[in-house]
Amino acid sequence: VGGTLTRKKRIAKLAGYFQITLAIIGFVEVLRRFFGDEKLPDFSTMIIVSIFALIANGICLYILQKSKSKEEAHMKASMIFTSNDVIINLGVIIAGLLVNWLSSSKPDLIIGTIVFILVIQGALRILKLSK
Numbered sequence: 001v002g003g004t005l006t007r008k009k010r011i012a013k014l015a016g017y018f019q020i021t022l023a024i025i026g027f028v029e030v031l032r033r034f035f036g037d038e039k040l041p042d043f044s045t046m047i048i049v050s051i052f053a054l055i056a057n058g059i060c061l062y063i064l065q066k067s068k069s070k071e072e073a074h075m076k077a078s079m080i081f082t083s084n085d086v087i088i089n090l091g092v093i094i095a096g097l098l099v100n101w102l103s104s105s106k107p108d109l110i111i112g113t114i115v116f117i118l119v120i121q122g123a124l125r126i127l128k129l130s131k
Contacts, residue, residue, distance in 0.1 A: 013130035046096035
């Protein structure tokens with residue numbers, strides 16, 4: 001927080017690359033589960049964990065928006081991460097409901113793919129901030 005502008009941009013860049021790495025790993029996992037013999041995900045765990053994560057991410061996003069240094073690259077990167085997490089949490093809740101309703105793992109895999117596309121887009125936005 002108290003570092004130089006160059007350091008803050010470097011940290012934002014590192015965060016962007018880290019997020020791209022996570023997105024690639026996540027997408028590979030979606031592909032593995034799509035082509036493998038995967039059992040039905042536990043929809044109740046998906047929903048419960050995502051509700052708690054949604055609450056935590058909502059609180060974090062609120063705190064970040066109240067920050068006085070929210071225009072700095074590292075804070076904007078944090079806001080991108082956190083706002084994406086809120087959207088992702090909602091997506092996982094919807095996927096859990098659809099998995100239960102349809103008795104299929106396909107909604108989880110489809111929403112998982114959308115999530116990782118969103119993560120890559122967020123990472124690219126973060127990398128633009130770091131320039």
